[in-house]
Amino acid sequence: MRILYFGMTGNFSLPPCNLLAQSQHEIVAVVVPAGPGQTQPIAQRRPLPAGDDPLEIPLIADQRDPTIVERAWALGIPVYALRRPGAQEFFDLVRQWQVDVACVACFSRILPAHLLALPTHGFLNLHPSLLPNYRGPEPIFWQLRDGVETLGVTVHWMDVGVDTGDIATQAPVVVKDGLTWAEIERRCADAGAQLLLDVCNRLEQEKVERIPQVGGSYQPSPCVADFSIQTTWTARRAFNFIRGTQAWGIPHTVHIDGADLDGAPIRLASVLAWTDDSAEPGTVLGHDGFVLIRMAKGTLVAESV
Numbered sequence: 522m523r524i525l526y527f528g529m530t531g532n533f534s535l536p537p538c539n540l541l542a543q544s545q546h547e548i549v550a551v552v553v554p555a556g557p558g559q560t561q562p563i564a565q566r567r568p569l570p571a572g573d574d575p576l577e578i579p580l581i582a583d584q585r586d587p588t589i590v591e592r593a594w595a596l597g598i599p600v601y602a603l604r605r606p607g608a609q610e611f612f613d614l615v616r617q618w619q620v621d622v623a624c625v626a627c628f629s630r631i632l633p634a635h636l637l638a639l640p641t642h643g644f645l646n647l648h649p650s651l652l653p654n655y656r657g658p659e660p661i662f663w664q665l666r667d668g669v670e671t672l673g674v675t676v677h678w679m680d681v682g683v684d685t686g687d688i689a690t691q692a693p694v695v696v697k698d699g700l701t702w703a704e705i706e707r708r709c710a711d712a713g714a715q716l717l718l719d720v721c722n723r724l725e726q727e728k729v730e731r732i733p734q735v736g737g738s739y740q741p742s743p744c745v746a747d748f749s750i751q752t753t754w755t756a757r758r759a760f761n762f763i764r765g766t767q768a769w770g771i772p773h774t775v776h777i778d779g780a781d782l783d784g785a786p787i788r789l790a791s792v793l794a795w796t797d798d799s800a801e802p803g804t805v806l807g808h809d810g811f812v813l814i815r816m817a818k819g820t821l822v823a824e825s826v
Contacts (some may be wrong), residue, residue, distance in 0.1 A: 522621035522725050525640065527552045527628040530588035532706045537626045537714040538589045541595055544718055546725075549618045550577050551593040555604035562608030565601050568594040607633045615639050622724060624717055624740030625679065626710070634681050643723045645680040647717050649709040651691055652677060656684035661705055663740040665765040666747065667790060668758035671695050672705070674713035676720050678731065683739065687731035689720045698761055702768040743769075749786075750775045756795035763792040763823070772826055775814055777805055787812060788826040796820045809814025 524541060526548050528534030542548055553563070593600045603611060612635065622642040625632075637644050650660035651673030657663070664672050675691035677684070694712050696768075698704050723729045748771045750759050763773050774786040787805065789812070797819045805814055814821045 522546045522721060523619060523757045524548050524640075524721065525550055525552065525618060525620045525623040526589070527623060529553055529623040529627050530590060530630065531627060531702055532586070533627045533649070534589045535586055535592065535708045536707070536710040537624065537717050537798060538592060540718050541624065541721070542592070542598070542713040544721070546577045546721055548596075548598050549594070549620065551589055551598055551600045552603050553590060553600065553770075555602040559602055559604045562605040563601050563603050563614065565599055566590065567600075579666045585799075591611070603630065603826070606630050606636060612636060612639065612784055622721060624721070626717070632679065636678055638680070645676055645689065645717065645720060646674045646679045646684070646686070647710075647713040648677060648684050649673075649694075649706070649713065651693065651732040652676060652684060654686055656737060656739040658742050661702070661709065662766060662769075665705075665762045666743075668754070668762070672709060674709050674716060676713070676716045677734075683787070684810075685734055685737075685739050689729055689731065692716055692717050696761075698757065699764050700761075702765055705765055711726045744772055748773045750789075750821075752777060752814065753817050756814075756816040759814075759816060759821050760792050760795040765790065767791060777814070787814070789823045790826045792821065794822040796822070 524546050528536055528538060528551065530553065538548070538554065540552065542791055548594050587595070590600050605611070612758060615636065615641060617686070620640040623640045623644040626647040631785065632644065634696065649672065650656075650664060652675040653738040655663055661672065672694045673691055674694055676689045679691065680686040696708060700708075720729055748766065748769075750762070750773055752775065773789045776786045793811075805812060810825055812823050812825050814823065
């Protein structure tokens, strides 16, 4: 099938793009959100030309994974930066490509209904939660905050709502204690990539059941207050939440009434370990920048700001 791929330059968009590119299907183009300086509704991004000077000193690439932009360029797939998804120019371009299905894995623009209806099989979105729970822009964050031990990924059709379209397939993703944001995101992306490919394979044979969503929940983008920790949590839950969201660069805080800190919140720079012992919640022991915080179950060992 002819696939139009939507994504961003983060870790979540790359594994599905890689797997689809290696399959029997054809990615006709990759679409990413336009940057703040983009003025055109859509513009093609092309790789920078190589230098012709034989004395030019080449830049040695670092060891990070390529983005979907770099991956598409390496495969000769055109890349477009989209500012206005509702622009007529973009609609005409997608119609010209005769797309069978569009696949989306993390895209920060709302897509209009007339565009969603254009591909033969519609738009498929890869969402890192077990829908209908945890709809919204940052489902991994909220699952970590709620202490969910088994996360999940869902492939669903896109409609005009936010993550409300019919479900095609989904699968749980088990995460271990202490994983970082990048590690969790990559595990979800790898599991989701296989699901997305499986759905595309079955769509080609028109053997995909559509399961309507019933009920569910929605969470908005997190704010600073959402990085607070409660001593009513277990130490394990607090440890995994801090480890998983530390990459956001926002200090986590713990509010403890009656502590030696005159009620001021404890700001944590990082978390080191957790124990499963039983103790009175709210007790704080501090020494040389390290704190031991008694939780509802267990003790959290952290480094304070």
